[in-house]
Amino acid sequence: xxxxxxxxxxxxxxxxxxxxxxxxxxxxxxxxxxxxxxxxxxxxxxxxxxxxxxxxxxxxxxxxxxxxxxxxxxxxxxxxxxxxxxxxxxxxxxxxxxxxxxxxxxxxxxxxxxxxxxxxxxxxxxxxxxxxxxxxxxxxxxxxxxxxxxxxxxxxxxxxxxxxxxxxxxxxx
Numbered sequence: 418x419x420x421x422x423x424x425x426x427x428x429x430x431x432x433x434x435x436x437x438x439x440x441x442x443x444x445x446x447x448x449x450x451x452x453x454x455x456x457x458x459x460x461x462x463x464x465x466x467x468x469x470x471x472x473x474x475x476x477x478x479x480x481x482x483x484x485x486x487x488x489x490x491x492x493x494x495x496x497x498x499x500x501x502x503x504x505x506x507x508x509x510x511x512x513x514x515x516x517x518x519x520x521x522x523x524x525x526x527x528x529x530x531x532x533x534x535x536x537x538x539x540x541x542x543x544x545x546x547x548x549x550x551x552x553x554x555x556x557x558x559x560x561x562x563x564x565x566x567x568x569x570x571x572x573x574x575x576x577x578x579x580x581x582x583x584x585x586x587x588x589x590x
Contacts, residue, residue, distance in 0.1 A: 422509055422559055423485035426567045431483040433568060440485045441472050448472075453487075470496055477503040488541070491548040494542075501552045505578065507571055508553035513542045554578055 424440045431438035442453050445468055450458065456465045469486075470493055476484050477499050484504070490496050499508050513535075550556065555574040559567055 422507045422511070422564065422567065425564045426441055426509060426559070426571070427483045427485040429551060429564045430571060433572075434483075436483050437478060437479075438483045438485075439492065439553050442474065442487045444476065445469065445472055468491060473499055488545065491510060497548065497552040501554070505555065506553045507555045507557060507574070508549040509559035510546075510549070510556055510565070511559045513539045546580060554582075 427440070428438045430436075445456070446452055446463075451459075453465065456468065460468075465539070466489065469490055473484075473486060473490060473496050473542075476482065486496075486500070490500070555571065555578055557567065557570050557574060562570070
């Protein structure tokens with residue numbers, strides 16, 4: 418979900434584990450030379466989602482990578498399948514109130530450029546939470562912990578997950 422801390426926590430996890438970190442939205446911007454908000458304006462959400470799916474397909478084929486996806490990446494069942502099958506997916510579950518506090522002054526979030534952004538966050542959370550839970554191998558409550566604390570929770574959860582799923586091969590996460 419937007420504002421959950423995926424980029425901050427993902428970057429810290431990657432640093433600690435000497436892995437490469439990429440944010441899917443940032444990678445789209447770097448390759449197109451255009452901000453996500455501008456892609457939304459020109460191509461609409463559907464156009465952006467097509468670009469996002471292509472990027473997820475490419476990036477999930479890499480190894481040794483920590484990937485932060487945009488909050489809406491889980492809307493596409495193909496994305497969910499690629500993410501789930503090609504890596505360990507961590508869902509940072511953050512309550513809508515906290516998401517609102519973190520994003521309310523950010524003008525670079527196209528889906529929040531509406532009359533009532535708080536209501537939009539609550540609706541997006543209701544719609545997306547079940548999809549995040551469907552795709553996630555690990556769910557970490559991300560309401561108030563600092564990035565270091567979050568990373569420690571994720572490390573412990575991944576350790577437990579890999580112990581119980583040692584027979585399956587896990588790719589990039």
